[in-house]
Amino acid sequence: MLTCRVSQCDGALPACSNCKNAGIACADGASARMRGLPRAHLADLRNRIAWLESIIKERCPDIDLSQDAPAMEASESDAEDLGLPDDELTNREANSRAHTDRDATNENIVQSQGSSQPVGVPLVNDTSRPAEIRRDIAIDANTSTHQIGLIALGSGQDARYIGPSSGYFLARVLLQSPERTMTTHSFSNNKTNNKLPLPCDLIDSIQGPLPLPSRQGANFLCESYFNMIHVQYPILHRPTFMNMLEQMHQPSEPDPVVAFQVFMVLAIGASVCPRVSRPGILSDSYGISAMRFFDQINVQNSLQGLQCLLLMSLYAMHNPSAKLSVWYLNYHCIAALLDLGLQRKIDVSSGVSLFEQEMRTRLFWSVYTLDRTIATTVGRPIGLRDEACELRLPQDISDDALSTPGTPSTVSNGSHMQFSIHLFKLARINSEIKYIANSINRGAPPYALPFIADYPAWQDGVMQNLDAWNLEIPSAQPGENNLGHMLCQIKYHEIRMLVTRPSPAIPSPSPDVLTQCYSSATMAIRLYDELYKQDLLAASWTVLHSITMSAITMMYCIRMVPGIADNTTLDTWMGDISICTNLLSAIGEHWSGAKRCKGIIDDLGKATTRLVKSRQSLTSPSNTHELSSDLPLGDLGGMEGDFSTMFGNSDFLLDEFGDISGLFDLTWTGEPSALNSTTTLAVA
Numbered sequence: 267m268l269t270c271r272v273s274q275c276d277g278a279l280p281a282c283s284n285c286k287n288a289g290i291a292c293a294d295g296a297s298a299r300m301r302g303l304p305r306a307h308l309a310d311l312r313n314r315i316a317w318l319e320s321i322i323k324e325r326c327p328d329i330d331l332s333q334d335a336p337a338m339e340a341s342e343s344d345a346e347d348l349g350l351p352d353d354e355l356t357n358r359e360a361n362s363r364a365h366t367d368r369d370a371t372n373e374n375i376v377q378s379q380g381s382s383q384p385v386g387v388p389l390v391n392d393t394s395r396p397a398e399i400r401r402d403i404a405i406d407a408n409t410s411t412h413q414i415g416l417i418a419l420g421s422g423q424d425a426r427y428i429g430p431s432s433g434y435f436l437a438r439v440l441l442q443s444p445e446r447t448m449t450t451h452s453f454s455n456n457k458t459n460n461k462l463p464l465p466c467d468l469i470d471s472i473q474g475p476l477p478l479p480s481r482q483g484a485n486f487l488c489e490s491y492f493n494m495i496h497v498q499y500p501i502l503h504r505p506t507f508m509n510m511l512e513q514m515h516q517p518s519e520p521d522p523v524v525a526f527q528v529f530m531v532l533a534i535g536a537s538v539c540p541r542v543s544r545p546g547i548l549s550d551s552y553g554i555s556a557m558r559f560f561d562q563i564n565v566q567n568s569l570q571g572l573q574c575l576l577l578m579s580l581y582a583m584h585n586p587s588a589k590l591s592v593w594y595l596n597y598h599c600i601a602a603l604l605d606l607g608l609q610r611k612i613d614v615s616s617g618v619s620l621f622e623q624e625m626r627t628r629l630f631w632s633v634y635t636l637d638r639t640i641a642t643t644v645g646r647p648i649g650l651r652d653e654a655c656e657l658r659l660p661q662d663i664s665d666d667a668l669s670t671p672g673t674p675s676t677v678s679n680g681s682h683m684q685f686s687i688h689l690f691k692l693a694r695i696n697s698e699i700k701y702i703a704n705s706i707n708r709g710a711p712p713y714a715l716p717f718i719a720d721y722p723a724w725q726d727g728v729m730q731n732l733d734a735w736n737l738e739i740p741s742a743q744p745g746e747n748n749l750g751h752m753l754c755q756i757k758y759h760e761i762r763m764l765v766t767r768p769s770p771a772i773p774s775p776s777p778d779v780l781t782q783c784y785s786s787a788t789m790a791i792r793l794y795d796e797l798y799k800q801d802l803l804a805a806s807w808t809v810l811h812s813i814t815m816s817a818i819t820m821m822y823c824i825r826m827v828p829g830i831a832d833n834t835t836l837d838t839w840m841g842d843i844s845i846c847t848n849l850l851s852a853i854g855e856h857w858s859g860a861k862r863c864k865g866i867i868d869d870l871g872k873a874t875t876r877l878v879k880s881r882q883s884l885t886s887p888s889n890t891h892e893l894s895s896d897l898p899l900g901d902l903g904g905m906e907g908d909f910s911t912m913f914g915n916s917d918f919l920l921d922e923f924g925d926i927s928g929l930f931d932l933t934w935t936g937e938p939s940a941l942n943s944t945t946t947l948a949v950a
Contacts, residue, residue, distance in 0.1 A: 430645050430704045430770055475558065476551035478514050479532070485511075487535035487548075494538040494804045497750045499632045500686050501576045503625060504665040507531065522562035523570045529556035530577040537584040538804035549585050556581075565602065569622075572602045572629055579636060583806045586857045592807070596640050599633045600649045608633075609655040624668055627660040631686075635693040642696060642764065643811050645704070652697050659687055684740040685750030692757055695731060699761065703769040721771050725779070728765050732758060749802045756793045759786035760812055763819050777827045784823035784830050787816040788842050795845045798852060805853045805860075813853075814863045817846040821874045831881040839878055843871040 285292035322329055478484060488511060492504055510524045520528075529552050536548035560578075565571030575598055582590035603609060608630040613623050634650055641648045664681035702724065705715055718724050739754040766775055766783035775783070794813055797803040820842065824830045831839075847868050854860035 430706065474551060475555040476548070477555070478528070481515060484514075484528075484532065487532045487539060489535075490539035491531045491535035493747070494749070494802070495534060495580060497682050497685050498689060498753060499576065499580065499636065500628045500660075500683060501573050501632045502527070502531070503621075503668065505669045522559040523574065526556050526559040526563055526574055527570075527577060529553075529559075530574070530581055532556075534577065534581050534584055537581070540801035540803070549581075550587055553581055553585065553588065565598075566605065569606065569625060569629060572599060572606065572608075572633075575599045575602060576629070576632055576636070583808060584804065586807075586859060592640060593644070593646075596633075596637055597649055600637060603630060603633045603650070609650075611656040611658050621668055624660055624663060627658065628686075630655070631660065631690040631693070635690060638693045638696045638700070639808055642700060643808050648697060648700055652694070652701075657694065659690060662687060682750065685754060688735070688738070688740060688754055689757060692735060692754075692761060695728065695735065696761055696764070699728065699765050703765060703771040706770050708770070718771070722776070725765060725772060725775075729762065729782070732762055732765070747800070747802060749797070752793055752797055752802070756790055756797075756812070759790040759793070760816075762786040763790070763816070767819060767822075777829065780823045780827050781830055784820055784827070787819040787823070790816045791820075791842055791846050791849070794849055798849060803849075803852075805857055807859075810850075810853060810857065810860055810863065813846060813849050814867065817843065817867045817871070821870055824874060825877060828881060831878045834878075836875075836878060836882060840875060843867070843875070847871065 281292035319331055322331060479487070488507070496502065496504070507527065511528055513524055514520050514528050533549045533552035533556060536552060560574070563571055563574055565575055575595060578590055579592055579595045579599065582588040582592045582595065606626075608626050612618055612626065614620055618626075634655070637648060637650050640646075660683060662681055662683045664683065667681070702716065702718055703721075707715075736755070736758045739751060739758070742748050742751050763783055763786050766779045766786070768775060791813065794803060794809070794816075803809070824834070824839070847864050850860045850864035850867065854864055
């Protein structure tokens with residue numbers, strides 16, 4: 267510095283000529299002429315980058331920092347934080363104002379049906395009593411079940427539709443209630459922190475393709491797939507697939523279908539395997555390896571092509587960084603199903619083998635069930651309508667028995683198919699609820715919508731059918747895990763919540779119905795907890811939505827029905843909320859979307875806990891007892907371990923809806939362009 271002051275500094279970087287010759291560190295000094303040199307500023311930036319990279323390496327070890335960073339446009343606040351010169355801030359002010367105006371036009375893009383007036387989330391400073399809160403919620407519930415939910419994911423994108431079955435309006439009602447006042451500041455802080463301008467390529471870093479692992483490693487991941495996925499979606503024939511895996515270990519060039527299916531099963535198996543330390547890295551890499559063969563597959567005119575499409579859909583559902591659209595892939599699967607005639611009953615009398623008959627039926631029901639699951643999750647219409655299909659069920663034949671010559675036409679040996687068949691039956695009940703309770707047009711013609719004179723009576727009938735279905739859930743075979751049985755129980759409670767929550771057909775359910783809805787919400791959360799403790803929880807977008815909406819449903823019901831708070835101990839309530847947040851924390855270790863859901867549920871849970879305490883303070887302690895449960899699940903006070911250290915702030919959604927948007931992540935439904943090569947499937 268002294269050299270620069272005594273001798274004229276020529277401004278060379280990284281050191282001026284005089285300082286370089288003197289062998290000392292060069293600083294700009296206090297010279298007004300040299301004030302514009304960024305030497306000290308660059309040193310600060312280097313230190314800051316090193317600090318940020320150390321945080322990323324510690325908390326996000328799956329991110330590859332060796333990749334080149336994408337071009338980013340810094341905002342005005344970013345420039346101020348980094349100490350950019352005032353004149354540069356002035357030059358960027360016009361662009362910043364333009365972006366602000368554009369974003370303002372997309373704010374609160376929720377419109378009432380038949381009205382263009384946006385519905386915002388008010389900040390209320392009223393400390394109303396619980397009765398007033400319930401009245402406000404009830405009024406809003408009657409008007410919200412028909413409202414159109416449109417959420418914009420970012421500037422320059424059209425808004426996405428979310429319908430009634432998604433449970434969107436429950437979250438909106440909860441966040442509009444006066445009780446939300448107490449958590450307004452924490453929500454605001456979360457929103458501010460979640461707007462950090464992190465590049466998407468840094469968050470969704472993609473590794474390179476991986477070669478086929480050893481036989482032992484491949485068998486391990488394939489076993490994970492068949493244990494966790496095959497029981498729900500029997501789209502593959504296991505002996506046939508294992509032959510494909512053996513072909514991949516041969517020195518000859520693999521068939522594209524064989525290579526794609528093997529690598530995609532490895533990718534899904536890595537995503538759902540609880541013993542893989544970094545599932546995202548393996549899943550991404552094997553997914554890339556599979557996609558190299560996709561263009562060589564005939565996906566439109568073969569059962570194997572439909573299997574490949576279904577594998578891609580499952581991969582996108584279980585991988586948070588997959589650049590595939592589940593919503594559009596679902597309709598490609600439906601198109602392939604109809605083209606192959608899988609919706610019609612073709613049996614051995616038509617000249618097809620028993621193997622082909624059963625695989626056609628299994629594929630049909632896998633598409634049918636997946637369509638109902640996706641449509642219910644995002645609240646959109648069903649794609650494959652029941653009246654266009656001959657809804658025959660597959661036979662309870664194991665994969666090994668199906669590949670044996672001379673297999674009888676009817677076999678009931680308690681195979682994995684018993685759970686699949688039972689879930690397929692539940693999908694039909696799901697269809698009925700979607701058609702009747704969640705139809706938004708009550709004036710539809712009779713040929714499109716069945717006439718229901720008494721909706722509460724119809725609701726009671728559906729719940730009786732659900733209870734009968736629940737009693738018939740198969741039991742696991744000796745020596746097998748209990749995954750299939752527990753998945754059936756979880757789906758039972760999910761569909762019960764769907765039919766008992768407020769809907770366009772029944773906007774104001776009775777207190778008894780909401781009490782049953784609350785019971786199913788708590789049981790779903792506890793069952794997910796049991797799956798997690800047994801290392802059987804396979805994280806997916808639908809599981810994340812289910813856990814979050816179970817918590818939202820719990821809080822909605824306990825606010826609406828005073829008797830629920832009276833009949834539930836505070837320890838039980840806080841234990842259930844703790845289970846939910848801990849589950850979201852565990853999922854958030856690899857899923858950024860779960861982090862934001864966890865923060866929102868945590869804040870809403872605290873506000874609702876205060877409401878429960880206030881309610882119970884008015885009742886006698888002797889009258890407080892736990893809500894009855896038919897499943898002894900042991901101590902539900904919370905899971906072992908502290909998961910809070912796993913999470914910082916997350917910007918997994920551009921929140922045009924503020925805090926609500928975090929509960930409805932539509933990025934997994936994707937854009938049409940996200941399909942990349944799969945966009946060619948739409949071409950006839």
